[in-house]
Amino acid sequence: MEKTEKSTTSLQIVCFKIGKEEYGIDILKVQEILKLPKVTMLPKSADHILGVIDLRGKVIPIINLSRRFRIEDSGSREDKRAIVVDIRGKKVGLAIDSVSHVVKVESKDIEPPPPVVKGISGRYIVGIAKLEDGFVIVLDIEQIFTMEELSV
Numbered sequence: 506m507e508k509t510e511k512s513t514t515s516l517q518i519v520c521f522k523i524g525k526e527e528y529g530i531d532i533l534k535v536q537e538i539l540k541l542p543k544v545t546m547l548p549k550s551a552d553h554i555l556g557v558i559d560l561r562g563k564v565i566p567i568i569n570l571s572r573r574f575r576i577e578d579s580g581s582r583e584d585k586r587a588i589v590v591d592i593r594g595k596k597v598g599l600a601i602d603s604v605s606h607v608v609k610v611e612s613k614d615i616e617p618p619p620p621v622v623k624g625i626s627g628r629y630i631v632g633i634a635k636l637e638d639g640f641v642i643v644l645d646i647e648q649i650f651t652m653e654e655l656s657v
Contacts, residue, residue, distance in 0.1 A: 514612045518634065520605045520641050521588065524576040527605065529634060529641040534590045538604050541567070541585040555600055558587070565589065567598040573649065574629075590646050599646075608641070610634045615643060 518529035519538070544556040544567050553572040557564050567587060571577070587598040615632040631643040 515609050516612060516615070516643075517607055517609050518641060518643060519588065519607050521586070521601045522603050522605060523571045523574065523601055526576070527639065527641045528570075528601075529608070529643045530588065530590065530646055531643075532607060534592075534646055536589040536591055536596060538586060538588050541587045541598075541600055558598060560589065560596070560598075563596065565596050565598050567600050568649075569600045570649075571600075571602070592646055592649075608634075608636060610636070610641075610643075 517532040519532050519535050520527055520529045522528070539560075542558050542560075544558055546556040547554060550556070553569050555567040555569045557566050559565075585600055585602060586604050587600055588604070589596055589598050591597075614636075615634045617632050618630040619633075628648045629644055631645045634641040634643050
């Protein structure tokens with residue numbers, strides 16, 4: 506049995522902007538991308554929870570990622586998008602500024618987060634993807650939320 510060439514694993518990443526930075530999520534976690542619909546506010550919810558939306562009869566919480574990451578909000582509300590992701594069996598909408606593109610990245614081109622990024626924000630980051638035109642911060646959406654937050 507002969508060996509095939511070394512398989513380098515690659516990842517397709519949906520790239521999006523929050524503020525001035527480019528972030529990415531593994532495309533396999535993304536259910537759909539939509540224009541942010543009317544959000545119903547929830548009283549006494551955490552600051553980063555915008556509220557809930559009705560997505561084809563299902564109630565889905567919408568999380569404002571710029572607030573979650575303490576990044577200054579940019580753009581008008583009308584321009585915002587929502588990326589619907591599946592986190593441990595729960596659908597969650599991530600409110601973002603804009604979706605840029607989908608890119609295929611070889612795992613060798615994703616560096617672990619620098620040691621400077623420690624603490625709570627460091628656990629959100631899978632790594633930094635090096636692209637021809639800059640960097641994309643690849644997020645681990647499983648780590649962004651605690652189980653309590655997902656029980657909205």
